[in-house]
Amino acid sequence: xxxxxxxxxxxxxxxxxxxxxxxxxxxxxxxxxxxxxxxxxxxxxxxxxxxxxxxxxxxxxxxxxxxxxxxxxxxxxxxxxxxxxxxxxxxxxxxxx
Amino acid sequence: xxxxxxxxxxxxxxxxxxxxxxxxxxxxxxxxxxxxxxxxxxxxxxxxxxxxxxxxxxxxxxxxxxxxxxxxxxxxxxxxxxxxxxxxxxxxxxxxxxxxxxxxxxxxxxxxxxxxxxxxxxxxxxxxxxxxxxxxxxxxxxxxxxxxxxxxxxxxxxxxxxxxxxxxxxxxxxxxxxxxxxxxxxxxxxxxxxxxxxxxxxxxxxxxxxxxxxxxxxxxxxxxxxxxxxxxxxxxxxxxxxxxxxxxxxxxxxxxxxxxxxxxxxxxxxxxxxxxxxxxxxxxxxxxxxxxxxxxxxxxxxxxxxxxxxxxxxxxxxxxxxxxxxxxxxxxxxxxxxxxxxxxxxxxxxxxxxxxxxxxxxxxxxxxxxxxxxxxxxxxxxxxxxxxxxxxxxxxxxxxxxxxxxxxxxxxxxxxxxxxxxxxxxxxxxxxxxxxxxxxxxxxxxxxxxxxxxxxxxxxxxxxxxxxxxxxxxxxxxxxxxxxxxxxxxxxxxxxxxxxxxxxxxxxxxxxxxxxxxxxxxxxxxxxxxxxxxxxxxxxxxxxxxxxxxxx
Numbered sequence: 001x002x003x004x005x006x007x008x009x010x011x012x013x014x015x016x017x018x019x020x021x022x023x024x025x026x027x028x029x030x031x032x033x034x035x036x037x038x039x040x041x042x043x044x045x046x047x048x049x050x051x052x053x054x055x056x057x058x059x060x061x062x063x064x065x066x067x068x069x070x071x072x073x074x075x076x077x078x079x080x081x082x083x084x085x086x087x088x089x090x091x092x093x094x095x096x097x
Numbered sequence: 098x099x100x101x102x103x104x105x106x107x108x109x110x111x112x113x114x115x116x117x118x119x120x121x122x123x124x125x126x127x128x129x130x131x132x133x134x135x136x137x138x139x140x141x142x143x144x145x146x147x148x149x150x151x152x153x154x155x156x157x158x159x160x161x162x163x164x165x166x167x168x169x170x171x172x173x174x175x176x177x178x179x180x181x182x183x184x185x186x187x188x189x190x191x192x193x194x195x196x197x198x199x200x201x202x203x204x205x206x207x208x209x210x211x212x213x214x215x216x217x218x219x220x221x222x223x224x225x226x227x228x229x230x231x232x233x234x235x236x237x238x239x240x241x242x243x244x245x246x247x248x249x250x251x252x253x254x255x256x257x258x259x260x261x262x263x264x265x266x267x268x269x270x271x272x273x274x275x276x277x278x279x280x281x282x283x284x285x286x287x288x289x290x291x292x293x294x295x296x297x298x299x300x301x302x303x304x305x306x307x308x309x310x311x312x313x314x315x316x317x318x319x320x321x322x323x324x325x326x327x328x329x330x331x332x333x334x335x336x337x338x339x340x341x342x343x344x345x346x347x348x349x350x351x352x353x354x355x356x357x358x359x360x361x362x363x364x365x366x367x368x369x370x371x372x373x374x375x376x377x378x379x380x381x382x383x384x385x386x387x388x389x390x391x392x393x394x395x396x397x398x399x400x401x402x403x404x405x406x407x408x409x410x411x412x413x414x415x416x417x418x419x420x421x422x423x424x425x426x427x428x429x430x431x432x433x434x435x436x437x438x439x440x441x442x443x444x445x446x447x448x449x450x451x452x453x454x455x456x457x458x459x460x461x462x463x464x465x466x467x468x469x470x471x472x473x474x475x476x477x478x479x480x481x482x483x484x485x486x487x488x489x490x491x492x493x494x495x496x497x498x499x500x501x502x503x504x505x506x507x508x509x510x511x512x513x514x515x516x517x518x519x520x521x522x523x524x525x526x527x528x529x530x531x532x533x534x535x536x537x538x539x540x541x542x543x544x545x546x547x548x549x550x551x552x553x554x555x556x557x558x559x560x561x562x563x564x565x566x567x568x569x570x571x572x573x574x575x576x577x578x579x580x581x582x583x584x585x586x587x588x589x590x591x592x593x594x595x596x597x598x599x600x601x602x603x604x605x606x607x608x609x610x611x612x613x614x615x616x617x618x619x620x621x622x623x624x625x626x627x628x629x630x631x632x633x634x635x636x637x638x639x640x641x642x643x644x645x646x647x648x649x
């Protein structure tokens with residue numbers, strides 16, 4: 001199962017994902033999930049460093065899968081974080097705000 | 098309405114400046130997240146699914162127009178132009194930036210508001226009957242004693258790190274609109290046979306994963322002893338409440354495990370040592386606080402308002418609204434108006450910035466610039482002249498706040514659920530929307546009559562599902578939302594806890610199941626019976642049997 005690190009940005013609390021080159025991106029589709037199970041610790045080490053630098057808080061490794069051309073979190077809670085509230089589709093990442 | 102004195106105002110402003118420096122230190126790295134988290138929680142700032150969430154206290158549910166206008170402004174400028182009214186009569190903003198918090202707290206402080214003690218293991222916002230001070234059935238205004246409790250419990254040095262959070266509710270009426278028996282301490286003011294006013298004291302009520310109805314541990318507490326008696330209860334809890342297991346740390350578990358009589362003896366013994374000390378409430382202090390809640394200058398009006406009859410006859414929408422939304426006021430010619438923030442097909446308790454500002458204006462026009470937040474996630478105008486009702490209704494219609502569903506099936510209580518909350522296991526708002534849509538027809542709602550559907554997206558029960566006539570609990574079963582139904586709960590003076598009826602349902606299935614339960618009730622009820630009364634007469638049996646055997 002592919003995996004990616006999810007966290008909240010410290011300054012505004014917005015959900016972010018660990019992207020390439022140690023950058024944090026707001027859209028799940030903009031990062032490249034790791035297909036390697038062994039990669040998990042390395043991703044978390046990078047994330048902890050970002051947490052220590054006051055960039056993000058509460059990093060967690062989550063499982064994702066590709067459906068068609070798009071990545072989705074396996075767990076409902078993380079899918080909600082990746083998109084936004086289902087009851088307000090005008091808000092959150094699904095609405096681009 | 099109570100207003101801050103110079104000490105209150107100075108304290109809240111100091112706290113805003115203090116938190117501002119703490120935010121700076123967090124962002125600079127001087128504070129770690131572990132060090133900062135308790136500080137932000139003490140100011141009501143949580144980190145939820147999508148962003149930071151700020152919980153703003155509305156003491157005993159009372160809001161002025163200036164405060165509501167400020168909430169609308171803060172929501173627009175610093176959030177996404179809406180807020181959520183909670184079952185603790187507070188307001189939550191769901192999309193807060195940490196860097197904006199210093200300015201937000203200063204803005205709130207300018208109208209005597211804050212988020213202090215809206216989180217943490219301390220005494221939370223005191224809640225009260227939303228009709229306090231104006232209800233025709235009221236014995237005494239509970240806000241006076243809520244205010245004493247607020248002052249006593251704010252930064253109480255002994256009770257700032259309790260085993261777990263602690264919630265008070267107070268009513269001054271025999272008709273409990275504040276769910277006092279579902280609180281850690283519930284207080285009901287009443288007049289005894291000697292004509293003296295005092296409190297019934299209920300302790301150890303609460304919902305969550307271990308629900309209990311509060312036990313009556315003192316049947317008459319003279320009002321002058323309110324603080325010393327509460328101090329005694331809190332001392333016993335603080336000393337003996339479990340700190341080894343957060344799921345067993347609430348006072349309800351202590352009362353249950355100690356036993357009602359033994360717990361009462363512990364409290365009485367503690368109280369004997371302090372009862373006539375500095376916590377006694379002298380009559381002159383009570384009079385000072387009472388004066389701050391003095392009634393507005395009512396006009397001398399006739400109670401009978403003939404113009405309403407023709408307005409009702411000519412406007413069916415107004416007629417429906419009049420049927421549902423009013424409650425009896427103690428002053429002739431005035432009425433209490435319930436304002437639904439649970440419109441059909443929309444999230445219960447959500448209110449936009451525009452609506453907040455409109456409500457603030459309308460309260461100034463029609464209700465002496467004051468309003469209340471209810472634990473049912475609605476608003477109340479307390480002092481409306483009956484002759485203004487048609488005009489008020491027309492204005493409420495314009496801002497989509499005139500849904501006539503007070504106490505009807507579409508007026509649900511609902512926690513934020515998995516759409517927002519980091520603790521939730523299942524969504525609850527979509528269910529509330531579907532249920533209110535399924536029962537949108539006003540005539541059908543009126544035929545069903547009084548019924549309370551409460552739903553929570555997890556076992557923590559912020560949506561009070563145990564005390565709903567129909568309770569809905571969302572759970573996560575193998576990454577799929579499943580909803581369990583419970584029947585027979587009540588949050589009123591006849592409080593009771595619902596019990597799980599049987600196997601759960603998926604999202605669509607639970608709406609269908611509720612429709613079936615209502616059909617069963619309509620079939621079985623005797624003349625004039627509410628859903629709860631029919632259930633109490635018959636028990637789960639016929640509901641369960643027919644629900645689970647009926648073809649779907």
